[in-house]
Amino acid sequence: MKNSQVTIRDIALKLNISTSTVSRALRGVPEINPKTKQAVLDMAKALHYEPNLIAQSLRSNKTHIIGVVVPEIAIHFFSTVISGIQDKAVEYGYNIMICQSNESFSTEQANLKALVSSRVDGLLVCLTRETTDYSFLHQLHEQGIPMVLFDRVCDELPVSQVIVDDHDGAFQAVAHLFANGCRRIAHLAGPSNLNISRERLQGYLDALSVFNLEQSDELIVSCPTMKESAKAATHQLLELTNPPDAIFAVNDPVAIVAAEVMEERNIKIPDDIALVGFTNEPVGQHMKPALTTVAQPSYEIGQVAMELFLEQVNFPDKFKPKKRILKTKLLVRDSSKHLNSKGVIS
Amino acid sequence: MKNSQVTIRDIALKLNISTSTVSRALRGVPEINPKTKQAVLDMAKALHYEPNLIAQSLRSNKTHIIGVVVPEIAIHFFSTVISGIQDKAVEYGYNIMICQSNESFSTEQANLKALVSSRVDGLLVCLTRETTDYSFLHQLHEQGIPMVLFDRVCDELPVSQVIVDDHDGAFQAVAHLFANGCRRIAHLAGPSNLNISRERLQGYLDALSVFNLEQSDELIVSCPTMKESAKAATHQLLELTNPPDAIFAVNDPVAIVAAEVMEERNIKIPDDIALVGFTNEPVGQHMKPALTTVAQPSYEIGQVAMELFLEQVNFPDKFKPKKRILKTKLLVRDSSKHLNSKGVIS
């Protein structure tokens, strides 16, 4: 059964011509007798011939496969990015091979190794929150493997990047809270080795200073493992002698945990404390109150990552690492619309 | 750079031995001088040698790649299944190649073709809602390509399947609504060519007759395109002269649309109309009221699909298509907890 794999040799044999001719006919090179060509095509169809991409790859040293590494496939943000990558990929005749690092550095390394052994034509990677050692990525880059980092990136590596303007997104979020009357705005921060955490924190801090808002260490609580540590972090904020009147969370999962903790403690959102997240996970719009968030163009991130890869392989001469920064969009929903303490309507 | 690909030949040359010996050393075959072996291993490491899986595949006719086709990666159910497949796959030395059919039959065919050309060792497929022509899948099966269908399957094909007990899940959902006092239960049904739609509908119908509930055509409205047609379908139900007191939706996305329509029309869930979905999309638990739903073990579906594939390739002799039916679990949440018209506490 399985060994009944039809090859160009089978076609050649049946037609009493050479494999070279079959190969040419199949690929439609110009210098070939139209009749021969038609005969080959007919026979190929009759025999259910499908080209063996493995053999082609071995010859051409190109697999037309892109390796993708994400922390977790089942997170909506990542699956949407993957969807964007995939759609762009098929458009250009590529397939994608997906790995999940589960936020583990060693798994990430193993994933990369596996993909490289599979001789993928390029690597599209979103780093784990643990990743601080970039030597292997560096080595792969040195070996000439095209690589694009997205979302969680690293400036040490001279490779293309696709990110969103996290700083601006965070700034807008805080500006919005300020406009709505919040004056003591806390931040549930992410792990500090991630560029996204740092940028969002900085955007938050810059907004505070622009609006002359109180800036205090006790208002910034880190969630090193994101949502797993968000519960404790939120409690910590709520137990302050002088609790915040707004929380800006590093992402939606953290914001959701915060919302749960507040519900548990009978704190009303947004009246007691306003809440803003980041990413626009679909859950947010169905929560009550619906979660205000900073939307990232996830599908587009995937597409652009793929485009940067294509630029690199199609124009290798004029290639220079490019950093594409996509715009975020503040989605104001109910979790931040409140009457502030001074009675100003938000 | 890229062409600096290290091969066993490079190692052989450096060590002045033959490629066969290098190959043997690398794979740890027993009949080899430990010293030679060590020398090879050291050199391989020094040179950053990584085996070329493409070349291995061409020889062995095995790629250790599994092709996965799902309607849409970014739907939580599917990305969770994929996650299950992926985790099981790496455990057994496989990689996965993912395609999305976007619910289009022709895209699905193209995906399958691409995967077959890539010579994947097996196919894990969830059919589109359009798929009614199984001839290509049949052909692939005839050619001996191991194939497992999951979730949306087709009994015509003599291949392994992983599904959940949709009939039972639907039955339990309706039984629960009945227990909660609902007596006029409607169903937002899925496209009838999908096994899951048919099974859930049948479970609904069987429950109605077991509990002696009214069964009427006007209470069953089909959503041929799932959530896109759910809005109109819900309106249709609500405009009945005698509207239902509960709605059982074929899946969560449909249920969510129904909830939105009801909110729009100022119908209270669950007091006016109770609502139950299917699948357990994460959105459901954060809605207000939280959505009662029939949970499917999505991650496990992926794992089992991969296991069935492995059984088939590892024990090809004793292989017979197997149908694994996983249990669902009713998650009772607020959207179905109501005081019924007779004042019975639910």
Place this chain on the structure above:
DNA sequence: TTGAAAGCGCTACCAC
């Protein structure tokens, strides 16, 4: 224990 050589399916070079 090791080496030489053939071949997996395909493409590309060089003849004719």
Place this chain on the structure above:
DNA sequence: GTGGTAGCGCTTTCAA
């Protein structure tokens, strides 16, 4: 226009 042949990187006889 077409055929012969070499070779991509690897494994696997068969000999030595």
